[in-house]
Amino acid sequence: MKRLLMPAFLCSLAAIMTPSIASADADGSAILQQQCVSCHSITGPAAPTLTALWQKKGPDLFYAGNKYRSDWLETWLQKPKRIRPAGMFYMDHIKPGEKRDMVDESTLKEHVKLTAADAKAVVLALSAMKTNSALIKAEKHDASIAPGPLGEMMFDKIYGCMACHQIEPGYGGVTGPEMYTAGKRLTPEFMLSYIRSPQAWDPKIWMPNKHVPDANMQKLVNYTIHLSKENFDE
Numbered sequence: 001m002k003r004l005l006m007p008a009f010l011c012s013l014a015a016i017m018t019p020s021i022a023s024a025d026a027d028g029s030a031i032l033q034q035q036c037v038s039c040h041s042i043t044g045p046a047a048p049t050l051t052a053l054w055q056k057k058g059p060d061l062f063y064a065g066n067k068y069r070s071d072w073l074e075t076w077l078q079k080p081k082r083i084r085p086a087g088m089f090y091m092d093h094i095k096p097g098e099k100r101d102m103v104d105e106s107t108l109k110e111h112v113k114l115t116a117a118d119a120k121a122v123v124l125a126l127s128a129m130k131t132n133s134a135l136i137k138a139e140k141h142d143a144s145i146a147p148g149p150l151g152e153m154m155f156d157k158i159y160g161c162m163a164c165h166q167i168e169p170g171y172g173g174v175t176g177p178e179m180y181t182a183g184k185r186l187t188p189e190f191m192l193s194y195i196r197s198p199q200a201w202d203p204k205i206w207m208p209n210k211h212v213p214d215a216n217m218q219k220l221v222n223y224t225i226h227l228s229k230e231n232f233d234e
Ligand code: HEC
Pocket: 031, 032, 035, 036, 037, 038, 039, 040, 057, 058, 059, 073, 077, 081, 082, 083, 084, 085, 087, 088, 111, 112, 114, 122, 177
């Protein structure tokens, strides 16, 4: 019995003395493995069934390099702010209200925060994940097509996007991510591609394909970019 004690003691000493890989050299891939994969998929594929979709604990990150603007990503990881007003899956976070269901804030958790050095390293690792580059290459953003009043009308009424997306804090649907910072968060090509075919990115997602013609898609995307010029983060 005594013989066993020694190696066990040495083992625990080694565990105390080995610094975590993450803090030692801020290796982004190691941080993702240690702190993120319990909630996010970094290898794919997207949820193949509705049950898998509803059980997702966080958005997929395996195409992060196709999706995010890295400057936004670096800031957000240090100071995360809610993007989905009713969390990942709204059914888990709503309660009956007087007139209609409302978001039950008490069920929503704060997101993990990273230090500046760790955020930088993680952004490097995430930016290299470009599984869906073929979808992105098929898109061409035209910033010269002004959204005009039609941009908002299309978003709010014609295509009914506002039923699921907020266009300012507290105004719009809660079952999708808010759109008033989308222009800062997402690459325009990702937005175009996602609107063209949400199911090409996430086969079971409940965002409908509205078969929006190209010119109108540019207007919708430029409308969200326009919305993001207002600083809602203050
Ligand atoms: C406990 C589960 C959990 C862990 C652990 C976690 N996340 Fe998240 N993450 C979430 C949820 C839930 C959201 C959606 C938040 C929202 O919409 O407000 C999210 C959102 C994000 C987003 C924004 C994505 C988008 O498309 O809207 C990024 C980027 C992100 N997480 C990166 C990370 C990284 C990097 C780590 C590890 C350092 C991490 N997360 C750890 C649950 C988690």
